[in-house]
Amino acid sequence: MLKNRVKELRARYGFTQSDLGKQVDVTRQTIAFIEKGEFSPSITLSLKLAKALQTNVNDLFWLEEDDDHEK
Amino acid sequence: MLKNRVKELRARYGFTQSDLGKQVDVTRQTIAFIEKGEFSPSITLSLKLAKALQTNVNDLFWLEEDDDHEK
DNA sequence: CTCTTATGTTCGGTTTATATAACATAATGT
DNA sequence: ACATTATGTTATATAAACCGAACATAAGAG
Numbered sequence: 001m002l003k004n005r006v007k008e009l010r011a012r013y014g015f016t017q018s019d020l021g022k023q024v025d026v027t028r029q030t031i032a033f034i035e036k037g038e039f040s041p042s043i044t045l046s047l048k049l050a051k052a053l054q055t056n057v058n059d060l061f062w063l064e065e066d067d068d069h070e071k
Numbered sequence: 072m073l074k075n076r077v078k079e080l081r082a083r084y085g086f087t088q089s090d091l092g093k094q095v096d097v098t099r100q101t102i103a104f105i106e107k108g109e110f111s112p113s114i115t116l117s118l119k120l121a122k123a124l125q126t127n128v129n130d131l132f133w134l135e136e137d138d139d140h141e142k
Numbered sequence: 143c144t145c146t147t148a149t150g151t152t153c154g155g156t157t158t159a160t161a162t163a164a165c166a167t168a169a170t171g172t
Numbered sequence: 173a174c175a176t177t178a179t180g181t182t183a184t185a186t187a188a189a190c191c192g193a194a195c196a197t198a199a200g201a202g
Contacts, residue, residue, distance in 0.1 A: 036180090042189085046117070057132075116189095
């Protein structure tokens with residue numbers, strides 16, 4: 001399962017969803033969907049988001065197990 | 072423009088396109104398209120590829136300018 | 143020479159990412 | 173009270189990712 005820190009970092013920099021969308025050339029709805037974890041953006045968009053949020057892709061997105069067996 | 076080192080790292084570990092595809096749950100054609108740079112995989116697939124190739128997403132994929140002005 | 147394996151490539155399909163538009167709500171400012 | 177702004181959410185549409193199958197080529201093994 002894909003997780004991300006977009007909402008957290010966006011808030012930290014005081015960007016609105018629209019602000020961030022403009023910086024990375026997508027609509028605010030796309031940002032909203034990503035924050036909700038409803039889909040897995042392209043690596044191109046992910047790289048742009050990481051740049052806009054002054055981090056790297058590995059810190060912004062990661063995979064977590066979604067079964068009961070882990071840990 | 073999106074660039075990547077998938078082919079280089081896959082060769083380094085001696086994987087075939089099929090091997091790598093199985094590890095990350097896509098077909099060999101998908102691996103071939105990514106190596107050719109013909110599309111931008113999802114961040115989920117990118118994270119799996121980075122793991123399979125024992126690197127991180129930032130080292131595996133990056134954006135390059137495609138205009139003449141870049142130094 | 144034949145068999146197998148890796149790769150390149152194309153085509154027709156399904157699924158998912160993304161756009162655009164609309165409507166709702168809550169918060170803020172005048 | 174009204175206007176504006178940020179966000180949540182949904183619906184419909186298009187573009188792009190990805191699959192499965194097919195066919196071709198090149199290289200290595202027997």
